[in-house]
Amino acid sequence: MNYYLGVDGGGSKTLAVVSDEQGQIVGRGMSGCGNHQVGAELARRSIREAVAEALSHAGLVREQIEFAMFGLAGADREADFRILRPMMAELDFPAHDIVCDTEIGLRAGTRQQDGVVIVCGSGTNCFGVNKHGESLQCGGFGYNYGDFGGGSGLAIEVFRTVIRAWEGREQPTLLTGVVLQTLGYSSVEHMFHDFLDHGKVIPRHLTKALFQVAEHDEAARRILQRQGEELGIAAAAVIHKLAMMQDSFDLVLVGSVLTRGDSRYIIPHIEKNVKTAAPGCSLRRLALEPAAGAVLLAMERAGHRVAESVYERLDDGLSVKEVGA
Template sequence: MKYYLGVDGGGSKTVTFIVDEQGTIAGKGTSGNGNHQVGYDDASRNIRESVEMALAQAGLVQDDIEFAYFGLAGADREIDYDILRPMIAELGFPRHTINCDTMIALRAGTSRPYGVVLICGTGTNSAGVNPYGHFYQCGGFSYLLGDFGGGDTLCVEAFRAVIRAWDGRERPTLLTQLVLDDLGYDSVKEMFDNYLDHHKSPPLRLTKLLFTAAEQEDEVAKAILRRQGVELGKSAQAVIRHLGMEKQIFDVVLAGSVVTRSKGDYIQAYIEQAVQEVAPQANIIKLAVEPVVGAVWLAVEATGIELPGPIYERLRQVSDYSLI
């Protein structure tokens, strides 16, 4: 029996799947941050923990794995690979490769060997591959270097909206009571003073409150989410134009918790509008499986064979996030 291992190392979690040649999941592992740019020691430890958990569950060792494919957030430039290659080599897999997490999300979301992917989870990133195999990445580095959004930014935007409504710079918003209740404060002044005095930062979970408020037609929350959609749309347009895909038929895969688990159409509508302006034959697809599935498929294909039907079909059904 042949076994394949795929890893998705993101900014908030690392997930590992091991599957056999029939597509049966033999082992699973999960841990925390897998992005070395967030913290090298944490990422190294979490990737190892996730991998070893999956191996132990499957009753396998590294030499039993036909191929291991690592899709890692932060694998953006050669300087990153200089750091990541020795880190991953220490795991002991005789046959493995590393790629950016954008590529495993793209592979998980489309049956075509090319397309565009927009990631909006803890952070944001966008990339694409055209039919000729040319790759282009737009963003994924920081607000300073042109990005906007992802949970790390949106939770701050939600917090700022409450402060700005309180001091008169923004209209009243339902976010005020939602944020106060979530953080356990009786007033905005109490929250303001406590955060200022203790140099606190808003927790990532406040991002969810934007959708809660938007569902109740809160214009402030809707405007923040609209900006996220517009910015992702601009990134998609940049990738499409750079790769010359305006007249192609392809999929734009939306990945990351902010765009895949959110309710309503507060972000996606603006992405669709932007994409249609430059590539009217493109299709928008919301990723319905964990990106780690794409890593497993790429692990199989890296051995030089076409992806077997049983592996594709079985893992295509893995859409329940509680499985990990």
């Protein structure tokens, strides 16, 4: 029996899983932040801990893993890989590789080897692979480098919209009441001065306010619409640059804003852009842990053909709970 290791190293948690060649999960381990951009030593420790726990749970040693695939947040540029290559080499697996976590998210969300993925979690990103194996990333580096939104950015949009409505630069919005209640202020004026006086950071969880009031609030719908449009623009750019306009493939939607929020206010605006670029693409919300994509890539890099039964077993072992709730 051959065994494969898949690791999903994100900003908040690292999940490592061991699968046999039939897709049966025989070991798993969990640890903290696996993004080296947050802290290289923290990421090293988290990945080591998750991997060690997964191997122990499986009752295996490193030499028994045919291929290990690390899907890591922050693995975007050559400067990142110069840090990550020696870090992963220290784990001493017989064969391994490193990809960005967007790539394992894509592979977990489709049964094809080509496709496009949009990520909208704490930030945004887009990545695609065409049928020739050519790949491209668009975004992932923040607002200053062309992105819009994600959980952190949307929270800022919520906060500034409440401020603008208080000042009279926008119409009154239901976001005001939700934000004041969430943050514990009696008035926008009090909140405004308290944030300025103490240099407070706008909390990411304010993003939830958009979905709470969107049905009855134009300002909230406008923000969510822009998020959808921007994600669709990024996906369309990838589709055009990889010449996928005539192809049939899946567009995988990843991240809490897309998989747990009310899709009515974002996804139609994504779909409009991507269907114009590639009428043959199908939108799919991620239903598996991204670590499943790391396992599938590990199998393929080792030359193992992925049968339908493998997908079915991964569905059983690594399904995302309450997707779309």
